[in-house]
Amino acid sequence: MKKLGILLGILALSVQLYAEKINVFVAASARHAVTEIKDEFLKNRKNDEIELNFGASGKAYQQLKNGFPYDMFFSADAKYAAQIEQDGNAGSAPAIYAMGVVALYALDEKLLEGGVESLVNEKFKHISIASPKVAPYGVAAVEILQSYGIFEKVEKRIVMGDNISQAVHFVDSGAAEIGLVAYSLLRQGDGAKGEYITIDPSKYSPMAQSFVITKKAKDSDLAKAFAEYVVSDRARAIFEKYGFNAPAKK
Secondary structure, eight states: OOOHHHHHHHHHHHHHOOEOOOOOOOOOOOOOHHHHHHHHTTOOOOOOOOEEEEOOHHHHHHHHHHTTOOSSSOOOOSSSHHHHHHHTTTTOOOEEEEEEEEEEEEESSSTTTTTTGGGGGOOOOOOOOOOTOOOOOHHHHHHHHTTTTTHHHHHHEEEEESHHHHHHHHHHHOOOSEEETHHHHHHSSSSOSSSEOOGGGGGGGGGGEEEBGGGGGGTOHHHHHHHHTTSSSSHHHHHHHOOOBBBOOO
């Protein structure tokens, strides 16, 4: 029995030695989708661990640049993943995991009548977007307002969230009557309280949401396996379930 106990201890230790953990940044817009994808992926890797951190892509990029130990980085656009590679801080080439979609969101369906152009109406005291300084969906929101020729007319009524989840919260809490937000946060699992319409994609630059493995994790088997799973057909179906469009297949 003593020998059996020692053998079991050795086996348990060997399992622990081969287990991996990675620390992953995920843009707030992809929070629900990547969480589900991670859970599906880990069903067959129960000893491994993937810690997800959510927020604005720009803020997380600065964290990474300042030495924060992210092993993978999922941006809400192509810009930050490309910049990480340009910085020499990537362990893989950037890859597109999904195409982002912007929606106009309000608690009252009647407020959506007339679409984006109706935002010039003075009844909208506060219009919620994410900060374009750090959030790609904030950049897209500004582009949309400019495309419709109304940005300068509504600029003083814009309230900005630190990330796109906060922009949704501003509408849900009544801090803003309406917002330009990520469609992916209104589809599944987020408990969105209101109604929405999607925005004509020709009104903003394509949101090729991209990821990289960082240089820190270039030799991580777990990071490489998760990267492969993220671009699989199974993961693509999950992204589409949450309102993302699929990237073009190569």
